[in-house]
Amino acid sequence: MDMDVRRSISSVSVGNTLGPISIPVTLQRLVMEAGANRDFSLIHHDRDVARATGAPDAYMNTFFIAGMFERLLREWMGPRGRINKIVNLRMKVFNCVGDTAVFKGTVEGLDTTNNQVTVSLSSETDNGITVTADATVTLPNS
Amino acid sequence: MSKPSWGKYGTWEEAESYLGKVIGEDVGVDAVELGSIRRWLEPKEFDCALHTDRKAANDAGYRDVLAPSTMVFSYGLPSYWSPEDGHARIDDEPRQIPIPVIFDVPAPCTLSFASNIDMEFFEPMYIGDTITRTSRLADISHKELRVGKGAFMTQEDTYTNQNDEKVAVVLLTIFRFVPPERKEG
Numbered sequence: 001m002d003m004d005v006r007r008s009i010s011s012v013s014v015g016n017t018l019g020p021i022s023i024p025v026t027l028q029r030l031v032m033e034a035g036a037n038r039d040f041s042l043i044h045h046d047r048d049v050a051r052a053t054g055a056p057d058a059y060m061n062t063f064f065i066a067g068m069f070e071r072l073l074r075e076w077m078g079p080r081g082r083i084n085k086i087v088n089l090r091m092k093v094f095n096c097v098g099d100t101a102v103f104k105g106t107v108e109g110l111d112t113t114n115n116q117v118t119v120s121l122s123s124e125t126d127n128g129i130t131v132t133a134d135a136t137v138t139l140p141n142s
Numbered sequence: 143m144s145k146p147s148w149g150k151y152g153t154w155e156e157a158e159s160y161l162g163k164v165i166g167e168d169v170g171v172d173a174v175e176l177g178s179i180r181r182w183l184e185p186k187e188f189d190c191a192l193h194t195d196r197k198a199a200n201d202a203g204y205r206d207v208l209a210p211s212t213m214v215f216s217y218g219l220p221s222y223w224s225p226e227d228g229h230a231r232i233d234d235e236p237r238q239i240p241i242p243v244i245f246d247v248p249a250p251c252t253l254s255f256a257s258n259i260d261m262e263f264f265e266p267m268y269i270g271d272t273i274t275r276t277s278r279l280a281d282i283s284h285k286e287l288r289v290g291k292g293a294f295m296t297q298e299d300t301y302t303n304q305n306d307e308k309v310a311v312v313l314l315t316i317f318r319f320v321p322p323e324r325k326e327g
Contacts, residue, residue, distance in 0.1 A: 079202035087260040
């Protein structure tokens with residue numbers, strides 16, 4: 001990440017876009033993620049168990065998705081922005097092994113009195129939108 | 143292959159007796175440290191010096207390297223094994239992640255799905271911090287959906303550091319339900 005990025009409240013407009021950033025969802029990556037975030041639910045790394053519950057394959061867990069949204073926000077804001085909230089995180093379709101998950105966002109609103117920006121977030125695969133969420137971040141004046 | 147766990151069975155009266163009460167608390171087994179942060183960043187291809195380099199963190203106004211905000215879930219987790227547990231056997235049930243404590247609340251339901259998550263972040267998590275998660279049953283809203291009759295049950299997880307400063311508050315909503323009975327013929 002470019003640590004020289006200095007996104008300021010005055011430089012942002014409604015409609016600005018974040019990303020996209022993409023990540024290939026491989027079984028190895030899900031295993032690495034499970035080891036790192038310590039959610040060892042079988043549906044996130046055991047393909048047979050995931051399929052037995054009705055999913056097409058093992059799929060990304062909430063922690064992984066929230067972390068990818070954090071990466072998206074951080075790379076856009078730069079080091080001086082702060083993430084206040086990620087809310088309304090809803091999974092609509094699984095991000096499964098074999099998919100490439102693409103994360104992106106759009107600035108939906110500005111509150112210049114307290115330097116806050118609201119952003120809509122999503123991830124999608126070839127199957128369409130898989131996850132949606134909204135975020136609020138604080139940006140510096142300059 | 144193990145079956146997924148759908149939670150304790152009981153009555154709605156039993157479930158509602160838990161409203162507002164603490165239904166779970168865990169002290170994170172690992173303090174915030176560089177190795178676990180690096181392993182968390184790796185599968186996300188997330189390169190940010192705030193989370194790896196003290197000078198970069200200082201330059202951005204932080205007193206030390208800080209963990210990513212959404213890593214709070216992981217730092218609030220207890221161990222999956224400790225010596226007093228004894229040794230595992232091959233036919234033991236797989237360990238479940240202990241965060242959805244909604245499943246410890248008895249309810250007349252056999253199935254569930256996660257519906258919504260809200261996260262709000264406060265104090266940064268710095269190297270050396272230890273994180274505690276305290277979960278309360280915040281809401282039960284009865285509803286009949288196409289999948290069945292049940293309720294949206296919300297737990298409020300408050301994450302604090304060793305100084306009792308609030309780090310994050312997470313609302314996790316899960317719909318627990320019973321599917322409609324199939325009509326014969």
